[in-house]
Amino acid sequence: MISTRKFLRMLFGGGLLAPFLWLAGKRKSRKAAFLWQIDPDKCIQCGKCETACVLEHSAVKCVHQYAACGYCLFCSGYYQDKRVKFDTAAENLRCPTDAIKRKYIEDPYFEYTIDESACIGCGRCVKGCAAYGNGSLFLQIRQELCKQCNQCRIAEICPSHAVTRVPADQPYIFKRPPEVKT
Amino acid sequence: MIPFLAQARFPAPEFENYTVPQLQLETLVRDPIAWRVSALLIFLVVSGLCFYRWRSSKVMRLLALAGVVIFGFIFTACPCPVGMFQNLLAAFVHGQPLGYGLLLLFAIPLAAALLFGRLFCAGACPLGAVQELLLWKAIRIPVPVDRALRFIPIAIFLFVAVAVVAGMAFPLCSLDPYLPLFLWSCTIPTVAFLVLGLFVSRPFCRYVCPYGVLLRLFSLVSWKAPSVTAQTCITCRLCEQGCPNGAILPPESAPTSEEQARGVRRLSRLIAVVPLALCLGGILGWIAAPVISSTHPAVRLLADIEAHRTGDAVEAFEASGTPLAQLQNEVAQTRHVFDWGMPLAGVLLAGAVMAELIAQARRRRESSSYTIDQSLCYCCGRCYAACPLNRKRETRKGTAT
Numbered sequence: 001m002i003s004t005r006k007f008l009r010m011l012f013g014g015g016l017l018a019p020f021l022w023l024a025g026k027r028k029s030r031k032a033a034f035l036w037q038i039d040p041d042k043c044i045q046c047g048k049c050e051t052a053c054v055l056e057h058s059a060v061k062c063v064h065q066y067a068a069c070g071y072c073l074f075c076s077g078y079y080q081d082k083r084v085k086f087d088t089a090a091e092n093l094r095c096p097t098d099a100i101k102r103k104y105i106e107d108p109y110f111e112y113t114i115d116e117s118a119c120i121g122c123g124r125c126v127k128g129c130a131a132y133g134n135g136s137l138f139l140q141i142r143q144e145l146c147k148q149c150n151q152c153r154i155a156e157i158c159p160s161h162a163v164t165r166v167p168a169d170q171p172y173i174f175k176r177p178p179e180v181k182t
Numbered sequence: 183m184i185p186f187l188a189q190a191r192f193p194a195p196e197f198e199n200y201t202v203p204q205l206q207l208e209t210l211v212r213d214p215i216a217w218r219v220s221a222l223l224i225f226l227v228v229s230g231l232c233f234y235r236w237r238s239s240k241v242m243r244l245l246a247l248a249g250v251v252i253f254g255f256i257f258t259a260c261p262c263p264v265g266m267f268q269n270l271l272a273a274f275v276h277g278q279p280l281g282y283g284l285l286l287l288f289a290i291p292l293a294a295a296l297l298f299g300r301l302f303c304a305g306a307c308p309l310g311a312v313q314e315l316l317l318w319k320a321i322r323i324p325v326p327v328d329r330a331l332r333f334i335p336i337a338i339f340l341f342v343a344v345a346v347v348a349g350m351a352f353p354l355c356s357l358d359p360y361l362p363l364f365l366w367s368c369t370i371p372t373v374a375f376l377v378l379g380l381f382v383s384r385p386f387c388r389y390v391c392p393y394g395v396l397l398r399l400f401s402l403v404s405w406k407a408p409s410v411t412a413q414t415c416i417t418c419r420l421c422e423q424g425c426p427n428g429a430i431l432p433p434e435s436a437p438t439s440e441e442q443a444r445g446v447r448r449l450s451r452l453i454a455v456v457p458l459a460l461c462l463g464g465i466l467g468w469i470a471a472p473v474i475s476s477t478h479p480a481v482r483l484l485a486d487i488e489a490h491r492t493g494d495a496v497e498a499f500e501a502s503g504t505p506l507a508q509l510q511n512e513v514a515q516t517r518h519v520f521d522w523g524m525p526l527a528g529v530l531l532a533g534a535v536m537a538e539l540i541a542q543a544r545r546r547r548e549s550s551s552y553t554i555d556q557s558l559c560y561c562c563g564r565c566y567a568a569c570p571l572n573r574k575r576e577t578r579k580g581t582a583t
């Protein structure tokens with residue numbers, strides 16, 4: 001036989017559990033796992049990604065969609081707006097850490113590659129490429145670096161609400177053509 | 183993943199002998215949540231064995247060390263069960279994704295509390311484990327102050343709940359002072375809490391942690407209860423002094439008739455002020471509502487737009503092409519949530535305060551020994567070490583071998 005006291009305790013315990021079970025049962029999305037990711041269509045390259053991440057070296061890096069690149073001689077992601085001249089002196093380059101590597105392919109085309117170990121995710125090149133170029137550079141949270149914080153610090157302060165949770169089986173968001181933008 | 187151009191100002195060149203490289207990003211992302219959940223389960227079982235079988239404060243200290251290493255540094259602390267009620271609320275109110283793993287992470291420590299008390303706090307919680315290891319010279323906090331400060335976690339819990347329902351980013355996650363530690367960095371709150379933790383036992387657990395509120399509730403009715411000693415208590419009070427968390431309850435004798443009469447009077451007075459307290463809580467919440475809602479990003483954005491201020495958020499809003507009416511609508515909704523939620527939270531907080539006062543005013547069950555109040559016990563085992571009866575047995579064993 002259960003004593004009254006025990007019974008009351010069980011009742012209390014059940015009463016505590018019930019609201020949480022109910023909340024859990026009501027949740028809408030039931031996929032197994034989610035990761036944080038930047039929607040490049042929303043990002044305005046404000047530069048906060050560089051410093052907001054909990055990691056000392058931000059998990060956000062620039063990635064290059066080669067297939068969308070114009071291989072421009074005067075890459076607007078590579079060169080500063082106020083450059084003195086088009087040469088590879090640091091004051092002419094946009095990237096503060098010289099993370100963009102430039103390689104001659106054939107006249108007049110150059111291939112641009114991001115050195116991810118040097119990239120700090122500041123988004124300056126992305127801004128330049130989006131403003132004057134094809135928009136082939138964009139920022140992504142690199143999932144193998146990201147710690148998957150419960151609340152991404154970047155999502156918390158991102159002015160454009162570009163950082164959202166994505167299903168773990170689609171961990172990256174690439175750009176879409178302008179006409180199918182939702 | 184088919185690449186698309188956002189804009190095509192320049193056509194893709196045609197190369198003679200160069201193939202355009204493909205953008206390759208790892209699609210197979212390791213999902214550590216299953217590991218985390220299994221580790222938590224195993225750790226809780228071990229904690230239970232250590233706390234109820236081994237009964238040694240040294241073993242519990244080792245357990246805390248293991249907890250810091252495993253859950254703090256290997257799993258980098260976040261996401262941990264402490265913040266998980268935010269996810270649950272966000273999933274329910276906003277349909278935010280919530281995986282099974284996180285749900286289990288939230289539920290397992292509570293289930294353990296329902297069965298064995300706050301085993302989770304012993305070491306499986308990286309925040310608690312750090313504080314456990316740090317305590318160096320415990321300052322005794324006067325009981326009334328301690329009791330008053332213990333209402334802060336309830337207030338934080340309620341505030342965080344309202345904020346999450348209102349669509350703010352999880353406020354608790356930015357409140358956690360220990361997370362930077364596990365990422366090998368440091369902030370001012372981290373240092374402050376670490377230094378405080380040298381002299382005050384578990385400052386975060388006792389006076390901040392909102393998950394502790396749930397654990398406290400759940401462990402109120404836990405199935406198995408620890409006892410300071412297996413032998414008959416000699417009421418030496420040493421365990422009460424040994425517990426840095428104020429979790430030891432003194433013996434309760436049968437009341438004299440005078441005491442009883444005084445108790446009844448106090449109780450009736452307390453019950454009489456309950457409605458007053460609830461009203462006061464509601465009013466305080468109502469006063470706080472506009473202050474707090476003005477920190478919501480959408481509210482701030484609208485204020486910026488109306489005042490023609492510029493900034494990243496305004497720029498992003500204009501770039502997104504969202505109609506202003508939609509933002510106004512969102513702001514109105516946010517304000518609505520705060521206007522109702524904060525007074526409600528105030529009432530609930532006042533209710534919790536009154537419930538605690540009443541619980542303390544009423545007589546406990548008679549008992550002739552010092553007992554452990556499980557709802558406040560972090561399973562550190564210090565009282566086991568403090569009890570002379572336990573010590574005697576140890577020395578006897580020591581001399582025998």
Ligand code: SF4
Binds near residue numbers: 043159160
């Ligand atoms: S914080 Fe947001 S808008 Fe700013 S660079 Fe990062 S993703 Fe883009």
Ligand code: SF4
Binds near residue numbers: 094095097119126
């Ligand atoms: S400009 Fe910034 S985002 Fe672009 S490659 Fe350099 S460091 Fe990375």
Ligand code: SF4
Binds near residue numbers: 052146148152
């Ligand atoms: S989830 Fe954490 S680690 Fe990942 S990008 Fe956001 S802040 Fe950085």
Ligand code: SF4
Binds near residue numbers: 303386392
């Ligand atoms: S009280 Fe909170 S922070 Fe402290 S050990 Fe328990 S769950 Fe962790």
Ligand code: SF4
Binds near residue numbers: 430554564
């Ligand atoms: S085990 Fe619990 S009651 Fe005993 S000293 Fe530790 S916190 Fe206090």
